[in-house]
Amino acid sequence: MSTDGLWSIGELAERAGTTVKTVRYYSDRGLLPEAVRSSGGHRRYGPEALDRLVLIRSLRSLGLPVPDVERVLDRDEALEEVVSGRLRELGGQLAALRWREASLRLVRDAPAGERSERLRLVGAVPLPPDTTALARFWRRVLPARLPGRVVTAVLDSVVPTAPAEPTPAQVLAFARLHDLVSGRRLDEAEVRAARPLPDGEYRPDVLYEGLAEAYEAAWDAVRAGRGPADAGVLDGFVAAYAHALGVHDTPAFRRRLTGLLAAREGPLIVRYWKLADALFAPDEPVLGVLHHQLSTALRAEVRERTA
Template sequence: MFSSHDGLCSIGELAERAGTTVKSVRFYSDNGLLPEAARSAGGHRRYGPEAVDRLQLIRSLRALDLPVPEVRRVLEEEDEGAGAAGATGGVLEDAVAGHLRELGSQLAALRWREAALRLVHESPRGERAERLRLVGAVSTPPNTAPLARFWRAWLPPRMPAPAASAFLERAVPRPPDDPAPAQVLAFARLYAFASDPCTGGRACQPEAHRSAGASEVAVLYGGLAEAYELAGAQLLGEREPRPGEALDCFVAAYASAYGARDTPGFRQLLAGRLATDPRLDGYWELVSGVLTPPGDRPAPTPGGCHDWLLAALGAEQGPEGALAPGP
């Protein structure tokens, strides 16, 4: 209780008791966060004993950098009795969780900007202008939407949405939260690649995209995903391309898409057909650069797995068979 005859205190006394300024108390009162109990005969604000705890709660919430509207909702929940042992209700939990997400995004942007600055600072003088141009075209934190748009244009238009989404999840790399300068450069180059992927009149669609219907495309990419997973394990084990379960799964995916049987003749035809498909090696090499910190073993990518499988297909056909390139 306050020592005054009416059990109330002035705005100055309340500020002193709570260890803050009169200006802050007035601000909270004017914004409806700290109701006054009464006014003196001279029109001055008077506050009850409960104002001390309420003011301390407000200051704690503001110290967490919660905006005034969020603080108001927390206090309203407190007034309704939702938080029986202090501000522990759902409104506070949601506000803190939302603020944590926002802060995480800000920190990610700062880490990305720091790595980009280090990249430019550490670049050889002759490469500095080009690298500055590349990283300057990428937002902070980086946006992967242009990469997704690139793949949506490249994938067959008849491809079912679930199959397309599953492919995009593997093909569009998530930028690292704490990148090294080399990873920033790889992503910036990837961003530039996706902005202008097809040049010189070169076709951008594999033959399978033009000849297969929606159901065949779904089967093709479902089978390729399984084959890439099997090949990825081989790559991680540093095994040379060779026939086996991964290659059988790879060939079966194309056989299903073309309505053919898996025969030696089909495998020879497939190797030749895939040799004429457009290559996206540059994309996958950059994806590996984005995902792999300097000094670590490169992470398998769908493109790297595809090349391993094509090499296995060529090795199976012997010296006369072509080692077909891939997408």
């Protein structure tokens, strides 16, 4: 430091452990305060410039781009906002890396005859993976004029979250599921077959709300070790359909309902739930599985009564 207590640009760079070019760059952007200019027009810096330069380098070491550093320097309270945004960005990058690693393992370990197909499937999935295509599929399947709150609840229940740390098997299941709903054009007959009842014959809002209660009761029964075939649970499942169709729950209706349910178990929806099952967490209910178990229990009950 000279007798005036100030540093040249080279001296500041040396004290900060950086280069003159870096100091000049930040100075030109107005991030480093200059105390004065020498008689020859050279920049002179005081201790506050060193403190500011150390802060800038710390922020840059965290991966913050220069515009974000400028925001933090202009407004101290912006630091939390900027760091939170950077964490979200890194979270997405890490998720993409984990999926890419699992995808590479999937292709590496595939039988030779399946590698091309697996490459095609995983190559069609965006990274990090998102469930936009799955939600779009269900929005098409769901009946028109269904209340928004019901649509949101259904989507939350039927669209699995992409695992944060997937196994190769989960990557394959997700890729196949993504391909199922977006890899080809679904015709209207397939979409209608995926709906719970024929269009125009029931009240969709009543059915979906009733089924939500029935599935919740079935999941509680599963966790309690009773299984979804519990009599009270099955009664609630049947009641949801009866109320939606505007009829009473009678033995005749239960026989009719077994036929209606069997007709809705098309290959598209069955395939969806087989693939999705691998993507839900162990503590999450898989509605397609619960529905199948309840339908199976109903058929068994009807057969027993008929016999």
